[in-house]
Amino acid sequence: MIFSFARQAIYNNKHDIKGYELLYRSSTVNRFPMVDGDQATMDLLAHIAQILKSITHGKLAFINYTRNLILKGIPLVTPNRTTVVEILEDVPAESDVVKQCQKLSEKGYTIALDDFTYRRELEPLILLADIIKIDFQKASAHIIKNDIKKLRAYGVKLLAEKVETREESEIASESGFDYFQGNFYSEAEIVIMEDKAIPDRTMSLQRLPQLLN
Secondary structure, eight states, X not given: OEEEEEEEXXXXXXXXXXXXXXXXXXXXXXXXXXXXXXXXXXXXXXXXXXXXXXXXTTSEXXXXXXXXXXXXXXXXXXXXXXXXXXXXXXXXXXHHHHHHHHHHHHTTOEEEEOSOOOOGXXXXXXXXXXXXXXXXXXXXXXXXXXXXXXXXXXXXXXXXESOOSHHHHHHHHHTTOSEEOSTTTOOOEEEEEEGXXXXXXXXXXXXXXXXXO
């Protein structure tokens, strides 16, 4: 049986690779399939959680998490020093979510806010975040610059994502972003693995589907 996923590099301002965002794929076609976000992350983790270091060449692994998975504590099945917990943009800054993210932060996990657009009500999550990702395909240069001004006061690292053109890359560099991701720098690459090459899963990974019930 074959398992595939996509991996896109994330660079620092010296163009060194900081880490990779790992993206669920159900086939060798390089696009996100129409599946539930919980199941996408669960399936990804069940196959790769034990071999993250080799997949990312020892760099950070950026993995997306839904509200449900955060509340279930699913990020805890991955190593804290090499995992970035990406909180999806539709996750609210409600008290239960904030408490779980606080626990993750205290345990040494890096917290990132994905596809971020500044809203005052998100401040509880901003205060816990280490990295904030701003989508260059969702916001104008004017909005991006305004958001940056607001976010600098929080002392977070800023990541420009979905940078597709040289012009966008120049805006990201001039705006003082710390990290960069997008097809302009490198496209997401498909990684294909055979099940026989994947180590036996631990009991915690075998129980991942049960944790959602």
